[in-house]
Amino acid sequence: MDSALILQARNLTKRYGANIIFQDISLDVQKGETIVIIGPSGTGKSTLLRCLNLLTHVDSGQIFLEGEEITAPGINEDRVRQQIGMVFQNFLLFNHLTALDNVMLGLTKVRKLPKPQAHEKAMHELARVGLADRAGHYPGQLSGGQQQRVAIARALAMDPKVMLFDEPTSALDPELIGEVLGVMAQLARENMTMLVVTHEMGFAREVADRIVFMEKGHIVEQGAPDDLFERPQHARTREFLWKITELYGKKEKK
Amino acid sequence: MLTDFFLYIAQGTAVTIGVTLVALPFGLAVGLLLALLYNYGGRWVSRAAGLYSLLMRGVPPVVLLFILYFILSGRLINLSPFWAGSLSLGLVSSAYQMEILRGALAAVGAGQMTAARAIGLTRLQAIRFVILPQAIRLAIPPWSNEASIVLKDSSLVYALGVPEILRRAQQLSATTGQPFLAFGAAALIYFALVFLTNRALDSLAERTKLPTQPV
Numbered sequence: 001m002d003s004a005l006i007l008q009a010r011n012l013t014k015r016y017g018a019n020i021i022f023q024d025i026s027l028d029v030q031k032g033e034t035i036v037i038i039g040p041s042g043t044g045k046s047t048l049l050r051c052l053n054l055l056t057h058v059d060s061g062q063i064f065l066e067g068e069e070i071t072a073p074g075i076n077e078d079r080v081r082q083q084i085g086m087v088f089q090n091f092l093l094f095n096h097l098t099a100l101d102n103v104m105l106g107l108t109k110v111r112k113l114p115k116p117q118a119h120e121k122a123m124h125e126l127a128r129v130g131l132a133d134r135a136g137h138y139p140g141q142l143s144g145g146q147q148q149r150v151a152i153a154r155a156l157a158m159d160p161k162v163m164l165f166d167e168p169t170s171a172l173d174p175e176l177i178g179e180v181l182g183v184m185a186q187l188a189r190e191n192m193t194m195l196v197v198t199h200e201m202g203f204a205r206e207v208a209d210r211i212v213f214m215e216k217g218h219i220v221e222q223g224a225p226d227d228l229f230e231r232p233q234h235a236r237t238r239e240f241l242w243k244i245t246e247l248y249g250k251k252e253k254k
Numbered sequence: 255m256l257t258d259f260f261l262y263i264a265q266g267t268a269v270t271i272g273v274t275l276v277a278l279p280f281g282l283a284v285g286l287l288l289a290l291l292y293n294y295g296g297r298w299v300s301r302a303a304g305l306y307s308l309l310m311r312g313v314p315p316v317v318l319l320f321i322l323y324f325i326l327s328g329r330l331i332n333l334s335p336f337w338a339g340s341l342s343l344g345l346v347s348s349a350y351q352m353e354i355l356r357g358a359l360a361a362v363g364a365g366q367m368t369a370a371r372a373i374g375l376t377r378l379q380a381i382r383f384v385i386l387p388q389a390i391r392l393a394i395p396p397w398s399n400e401a402s403i404v405l406k407d408s409s410l411v412y413a414l415g416v417p418e419i420l421r422r423a424q425q426l427s428a429t430t431g432q433p434f435l436a437f438g439a440a441a442l443i444y445f446a447l448v449f450l451t452n453r454a455l456d457s458l459a460e461r462t463k464l465p466t467q468p469v
């Protein structure tokens with residue numbers, strides 16, 4: 001793997017009012033790396049991702065994208081967000097637009113591509129997630145799995161340097177999870193840099209280069225999947241992994 | 255006889271439609287601006303917009319109409335009765351249209367804004383290309399209701415001397431001594447106009463409905 005640093009978070013702290021959501025979080029992401037973030041709900045995982053692409057702002061600390069500080073005052077935040085793709089738990093496709101237009105919107109309005117080029121690029125991204133034949137469908141006509149794949153294509157169309165996934169399969173029926181994880185695994189193989197919050201331990205083990213365990217606003221432990229799963233250093237990590245495997249097993253049986 | 259009645263009153267129809275076609279879009283423009291300020295403006299801007307709506311909706315339209323009319327046709331601004339009346343009616347309607355639109359904007363949901371910003375759209379672009387097209391769809395049915403209210407309330411400009419349907423019916427009733435026929439004809443014309451307006455907007459709502467059936 002290319003070991004160039006692409007995203008760097010330094011001593012991030014985030015509060016909502018008097019609530020400290022996370023404190024002093026630092027994370028280095030190498031180019032092409034797939035990092036899976038796990039941890040109990042309410043731990044600040046979503047907030048961390050939202051801070052990384054400036055959808056919300058940290059109270060202190062710095063974030064660097066390819067060496068440029070994106071938390072610096074006066075930075076063009078729209079330009080930063082364009083370079084960091086994000087995929088949400090509940091898809092959030094633009095409901096009034098077809099799959100194709102969902103992917104094209106950023107190309108025409110943000111990147112200002114002429115229509116024919118935008119169309120070609122959008123079709124290419126839809127094909128990448130296996131949905132070229134659904135280009136003309138509205139979100140309401142697509143299954144959850146298809147909607148999430150369109151959402152991935154929409155993010156990919158901006159040629160992001162990093163992709164953030166916030167529990168991309170948590171809202172999906174079990175039989176639709178595989179198609180989305182499949183697309184994500186493919187992206188990882190293509191060396192896309194990815195930060196993925198998920199409870200899918202199978203995906204974490206097979207696809208992640210590194211797993212980060214977060215709890216109560218802190219990174220408790222991180223390491224290669226095998227190390228973390230087989231030899232967790234902290235009791236809390238062990239407990240969480242045990243619980244999540246239990247839960248995951250139960251969901252499978254249903 | 256009956257046709258003469260209708261013809262005379264029907265001449266007022268053009269004025270009624272004219273008043274409505276000024277008041278409704280004017281109220282829409284002001285209402286939309288206020289709704290956007292309410293939903294996306296800062297705290298004080300939002301409060302000011304809310305206060306405007308509260309005051310405007312807390313007073314009977316006809317009272318406001320008189321107040322606004324005397325401002326718009328006064329010394330400083332001196333508009334003709336038609337324009338002063340129509341714009342006053344539009345201002346009254348703007349508060350109701352604002353309520354309709356801010357409800358629709360809120361109903362689109364914060365997630366759509368988040369998703370739009372996440373691909374690099376500016377706030378204004380997000381509102382224009384993502385939020386508004388969805389909000390407007392949601393607003394059509396309640397807006398259709400407001401459109402028929404404005405159409406009917408346009409009869410209030412009668413009190414300002416604008417020769418619309420009701421004023422002509424009143425004149426006819428006085429000169430012919432046939433109030434039932436005169437006002438009956440006026441009622442029929444209003445009904446037809448409201449009916450057509452609602453039908454047109456229903457069909458617009460139908461045509462812009464987003465497909466949802468799974469395929």
Ligand SMILES: Nc1ncnc2c1ncn2[C@@H]1O[C@H](COP(=O)(O)OP(=O)(O)O)[C@@H](O)[C@H]1O
Binds near residue numbers: 039040042046047048
């Ligand atoms: N916009 C917000 N305002 C106030 N509190 C928030 C907001 N967003 C998240 N929080 C709080 O931050 C904490 C962490 O939330 P979140 O980042 O969603 O955790 P996770 O994704 O790990 O479940 C929660 O306690 C949540 O209530």
Ligand SMILES: [Mg+2]
Binds near residue numbers: 166
């Ligand atoms: Mg979360």
